[in-house]
Amino acid sequence: MIRVNQVSKRYGAIEALRQVSFEVNPGEIFGLIGPDGAGKTTLFRILTTLLLPDEGTARVNGRDVVANYKALRAEIGYMPGRFSLYQDLTIAENLAFFATIFGTTIEANYENIRPIYEQLAPFKDRRAGKLSGGMKQKLALCCALIHSPEVLFLDEPTTGVDPVSRKEFWDILAMLKQKGMTILVSTPYMDEATRCNRVGLIQNGELLQIDTPAGIVSRFDQPLWAVTSDEMYRLIQDLRTHPTIKTAYAFGDTVHITVKHSFYPEDLFADLGAKNHQNIEIFPITPTIEDCFIGLMETQKTP
Amino acid sequence: MRTIQLLLQKEFLQIIRNKAMLPIIFVMPIMQTMILAFAANYEINNLRLHIVDRDRSTFSRQLTQQLDASERFVVVYYDNAAHLAAQHMQADQTDMTLEIPIGFEKDLVSLQNTQVYLGANAINSVKAGVGMNYAASIIADYNMNIRLRAMPIVPAAQAGQIEIVPTEWFNPSRSYKNFFVPGILAVLITVIGSMLASLNIVREREIGTIEQINVTPIRKYQFIIGKLIPFWIIGLFDLALGLGFAKLVFGLPTTGNMMALFGFAGLFLLAILGFGLFLSTFSETQQQAMFISWFFMLVFLLMGGVFTPIESMPQWAQVLTWFNPVSYMVQVLRLVLLKGSGFMDLWPFFLKMTGFVIALNAFAVLNYRKTT
Structure with missing residues (x-):
């Protein structure tokens, strides 16, 4: 459905994308996960015909994004990372505007957007600028779906949205997928990766790994420990300089560590105690997908 | 479409x-x-005028009245203190100074010729220029009246004067x-x-x-x-x-x-x-x-x-x-x-x-x- 082949893009001296290649199958939710500035938005803008790649080719729904951009625009739905609807128009007006642009009507496509629109309907005469973050996202999704696109591009749709609305949003995506929609979604939140069929980790313009969420976790082949004490910041510093520890990173209110063969929790406990850490706890944990990403990024930084 | x-x-x-x-x-x-x-508005009105009248005669008072009667000018000081004129101008209390010298009336009658001093604050050049023109035309007007009254028989020298009758086209x-x-x-x-x-x-x-x-x-x-x-x-x-x-x-x-x-x-x-x-x-x-x-x-x-x-x-x-x-x-x-x-x-x-x-x-x- 989406086929990206060796796409590169540079802005001056900055390489935003480096020979990125991947495929998205029909009816799949494909997640692009990566930190800010990784190149996610650039990739989206190329795939939605807004930007020309410097090198490589990309096809969406069988059409080349450069040569066939006009026809393609009617077949894709795009929700930019920034809220891009008219804030001074109401929900109903925004929706009617985008429906008419695509030569259709709200009524003709009501089935597509019904589950989302029903939540918005009580506020349909409210101006878009006055909506909450979650409502804005739903309206933007409605507008992106109003012309029954084949492929949906969602650039960080849940950034700045509260956890409940995020969950609702992903439930909607799951429902769209069931109807056969192909969805490419990017997010900086790694916990959202588990809701995708496959995910690609992108960093510094390069795709590091593509797999199912379970596949990525199973590749994490070393023991993982969590450490806590009363002084998080000093704890990380001390753990990073400890000779038996490979990596240490903050994970919520604990520090996750990967370790060398010489590691013994009792020794670490004693060493940390000697450095005046209070309430020390060290326990083994099973890695989550987030640990895998952080691990991958760490190895990427120090090759 | x-x-x-x-x-x-x-x-x-x-x-x-x-x-x-x-x-x-x-x-x-x-x-x-x-x-x-x-x-x-470029029409300038209410210019503050200091008249230094050192003559204190009927003629000098008439000139003063004529200037004061015009809506272009307000006479804010009327005295014979020439030394104050510059001070008033400096303190921005006046826009223009007119000094009428001693013997103004006498010279005008006997010699048929006299001089007055006219000074203006020219920081705003437009205002100063317009003010000077207004004052000059009022003084010339006054001058004409004096002559007509003092000398009912028009002297030979005046006979050939050209009077201009202006018409303002398109903006009458x-x-x-x-x-x-x-x-x-x-x-x-x-x-x-x-x-x-x-x-x-x-x-x-x-x-x-x-x-x-x-x-x-x-x-x-x-x-x-x-x-x-x-x-x-x-x-x-x-x-x-x-x-x-x-x-x-x-x-x-x-x-x-x-x-x-x-x-x-x-x-x-x-x-x-x-x-x-x-x-x-x-x-x-x-x-x-x-x-x-x-x-x-x-x-x-x-x-x-x-x-x-x-x-x-x-x-x-x-x-x-x-x-x-x-x-x-x-x-x-x-x-x-x-x-x-x-x-x-x-x-x-x-x-x-x-x-x-x-x-x-x-x-x-x-x-x-x-x-x-």
């Missing part, structure tokens, strides 16, 4: 809801014609308002065409809505036309509003062919909208657009004959005004309103403005392509 219609609908809806834009469109023409035409009352208001109206539609239109285009870029528009089948030209037409309509509407208001409130003459005037204004708006579009290609935010268009507006207006006549500019500046579309709009407004020109008289202006329309829009479209 349907797409453009939809875009226009959306655009007007947004303009109506824009709390800043709507008052500008309706209030600006009225405010500008009212306030600027009444307040910005020499009203500054009649000169100024057409200029203000030109400013008004220039602001709408260049500033408001370019701000409106840049707004979509700044807010990010252009991203969503760009992935739709809307073509670029449709988007641009949809953006510019509203301001073309608003510009003409505001011109009519301002004209009607000026006519009602202070009887601005509308001598010429109004069809020709609005025809030309429509053409001018096309040119200036092209310029607005051109400006929009240089800005990412409305603030940048504002600064850039403000800079060009100032040059256009100062070099457009709105405030000062182009004819009194140096030659090089006059050449520059040939490339300023605003100057043609100002001229056509004055020609039609005051002089009564019609299509036949204005065809060279129409021709030139068509050139501007083509050049500015071609420029804008070429540059717009490069940016997005």
Whole structure:
């Protein structure tokens, strides 16, 4: 459905994308996960015909994004990372505007957007600028779906949205997928990766790994420990300089560590105690997908 | 066509809801014609005059009365303290000083010749010059009366004097308002065409809505036309509003062919909208657009004959005004309103403005392509 082949893009001296290649199958939710500035938005803008790649080719729904951009625009739905609807128009007006642009009507496509629109309907005469973050996202999704696109591009749709609305949003995506929609979604939140069929980790313009969420976790082949004490910041510093520890990173209110063969929790406990850490706890944990990403990024930084 | 219609609908809806834009469109023409035409005024009245009367005679008092009676002057000091004159001027308590020397009356009667001293604060050169002229003409007038009264038999030397009977063509009352208001109206539609239109285009870029528009089948030209037409309509509407208001409130003459005037204004708006579009290609935010268009507006207006006549500019500046579309709009407004020109008289202006329309829009479209 989406086929990206060796796409590169540079802005001056900055390489935003480096020979990125991947495929998205029909009816799949494909997640692009990566930190800010990784190149996610650039990739989206190329795939939605807004930007020309410097090198490589990309096809969406069988059409080349450069040569066939006009026809393609009617077949894709795009929700930019920034809220891009008219804030001074109401929900109903925004929706009617985008429906008419695509030569259709709200009524003709009501089935597509019904589950989302029903939540918005009580506020349909409210101006878009006055909506909450979650409502804005739903309206933007409605507008992106109003012309029954084949492929949906969602650039960080849940950034700045509260956890409940995020969950609702992903439930909607799951429902769209069931109807056969192909969805490419990017997010900086790694916990959202588990809701995708496959995910690609992108960093510094390069795709590091593509797999199912379970596949990525199973590749994490070393023991993982969590450490806590009363002084998080000093704890990380001390753990990073400890000779038996490979990596240490903050994970919520604990520090996750990967370790060398010489590691013994009792020794670490004693060493940390000697450095005046209070309430020390060290326990083994099973890695989550987030640990895998952080691990991958760490190895990427120090090759 | 349907797409453009939809875009226009959306655009007007947004303009109506824009709390800043709507008052500008309706209030600006009225405010500008009212306030600027009444307040910005080159007719100088109430100049503060210090008369140092060292003669203290009947003649000197008569001259003083005549000056004081004129609405141009207010005599704020009347004494014989010459040493205070400079102090008053220094402290900005007076604008002008008239010193009548000792023996003024005697010399005038016996020698038929005397001198008075006239000084003016020339920081504001226009004010000083106008004040000097007023005072000189009042004194000359007084002089004539004295002669007639003192010497009922006109001496031989006076017989051959030429009296000038002036007629002010096209603006008989020499009203500054009649000169100024057409200029203000030109400013008004220039602001709408260049500033408001370019701000409106840049707004979509700044807010990010252009991203969503760009992935739709809307073509670029449709988007641009949809953006510019509203301001073309608003510009003409505001011109009519301002004209009607000026006519009602202070009887601005509308001598010429109004069809020709609005025809030309429509053409001018096309040119200036092209310029607005051109400006929009240089800005990412409305603030940048504002600064850039403000800079060009100032040059256009100062070099457009709105405030000062182009004819009194140096030659090089006059050449520059040939490339300023605003100057043609100002001229056509004055020609039609005051002089009564019609299509036949204005065809060279129409021709030139068509050139501007083509050049500015071609420029804008070429540059717009490069940016997005």
